[in-house]
Amino acid sequence: TNVISISLPPTTVKKLERIRKRQGQSRSAFISALIDKSAEDAAWQRMYDWGAATARKFNITSEDDIDRILHED
Secondary structure, three states, X not given: OOOOOOOOOHHHHHHHXXXXXXXXXXXXXXXXXXXXXXXHHHHHHHHHHXXXXXXXXXXXXXXXXXXXHHOOO
């Protein structure tokens, strides 16, 4: 592990303490989980964006369109 130092406003620290205590986590575990969740959310957003671009490219607006594309000769 690496030790890092961050500065947070007092109100944010109070929120951090309240939530992490409720969840029974250390500060490090709580912040680590937040970072992991943020990275996971970003990956899902990239997949969603790719899917939306693909739908636009192939003019897909419904499941019927997907079925049509899959069964074209």
